[in-house]
Amino acid sequence: MRVINKFSLVLLLGVCLSAVNCTKQVAQSVSGYGVLNPQRDFVLHDQDGRIFHLKDHRGQMVLLFFGYTSCPDICPTTLSKLARVYELLGPQMRSQLLTVFVSIDPQRDTPQKLKEYLRYFKINAVGLTGTKAEIDTVINAYKASYTKEETSSSAMGYMFDHTDLLYLIDRRGKTIHLFHLEDPAEQIAKIIQGKAALSHG
Amino acid sequence: MRKLLCLTGVFALLASSAAYAAAAGKISVTDAWVQAMPPSSSISAAYMTITNNSSQNVVLSSASCDIAGAAEIHQMKDDGGMMRMSMVASLTIPPQGKVTLKPGGYHLMLIDLKKPVNNGDVVPISLHFKDGETIKVNAHARNQ
Incomplete structure (x- = not known):
């Protein structure tokens, strides 16, 4: 005994x-970031025009990412990398990890455009948009930031500067890890697997 | 006959390598590729390494691409966690030096695409240098 x-x-x-x-x-x-999104919820509109609540995705791990479809460099590179992350995680984890791409460009990124854009990368992803005020509420909740830079010299018309973080959110809606966009796919997959195992326990 | 076929093959290979290495004289361009993008996208980015084999500065002043309305030199910078993109007027390659255009750094922004850039496509790009030289490169589209 x-x-x-x-x-x-x-x-x-x-x-x-x-x-x-x-x-x-x-x-x-x-x-350094304090408590991110203490409400553990936000509301935006998804690529099919439906209301999206983060809290409706309890039980799933979420990778949150702020970007825009006219971004030629960081956004497609990151989404291609996430396709590799999903491959590394395997089919079982695929449905348990939802990538949430929040557009910071509601002017160009219509729900239809987001849908076509994300479909291309073959990952379990949802594209979200809303009014500028709605998007800014989510940006502020995650202490992210972006600025719209008008440019007359470029044919782009305007571009965005934005923070370079990927937020890993656990099954209870809590942000548990921040990835930088340059982190390698292998490292991202390994950390997600580790956190997912803990989150189950 | 077999020897003749082999020789033809070797010449074809050499010609193709020369095209990709794009003018191995004063300036050479290697590893040119373009970001394959979803069909709905009207933009993409091209990357490559430009080597200056001469003893003087070489200045890339503009670029053009048949399948894009505009091709601009842009730079992405990580400024304390903020990714900032800006257009730059020109790109200087130092004597006996090289500049690599890569994701997160310099790139050629292809704007107003006239057709989708699919994985495996070959995209011809012309690089215009300040001294009047133009170098044509074939950039292969891929996802990265």
Whole structure:
């Protein structure tokens, strides 16, 4: 009996230590940003014109990404990389990980355009849009930022500067990790797998 | 007959390599590729390495592409976590140096695409240099 008690104590200590360790890892990865989206919800319109609530996706891991379809460089590179991440994660994880692409360009990115754009990358993704005020509410909740740069010299007309983060949100809606857009697919997949396992527990 | 076919093959290969290495004289261009994009997209970006084999600066002043309404030199910069894109007037390649256009850095922005850029497509791009030289490159479209 005493042996069992000692074993339980060691086990309990191990669990506590690993919990402390995990908390520390999470705190480190999102440190400097404070609590992101404490409501753990936001509302926008999806690519099919339906209302999208983050809270309706409890039980799924979410990768949140702010971008725009006229972005020639970072956005398609990141979405192509995410296609590789999904490959690495395998078919089972595919349905459990939802990529949420929030457009910062409601002027050009119609729901139809978002739908066609995201379909191309063959990932489990939803494209969201809304009014500028609605999009800004989500941007602010995640302490992201963007600026619209009007340019008369470029045929683009206007371009955006935007933050370079991918937000990993757990099954309860909590932001648990921030990826930089240049992080390699292998690293992203590995961290998602680790966090998903913890999130189940 | 077989020898003749082999020789023809070798010549074809050499001709094709020369086209991709695009003028191995003063300026050479290698690894040219274009971001394959969804069919609904009207923009894309081209990347490559431009090497200056001469002892003087070489200045890329503009570019053009048959399938795009405009081709501009742009730069993406990571400014403390903000990705900032801006148009640049020209790109200087130092003597005996090279500049690599790559995602997250310099790129040729292809605007108002007249047709979709699909994976595997070959996109001809002309690079116009300040000294009047024009170099044509074939950029292969792929997803990265």
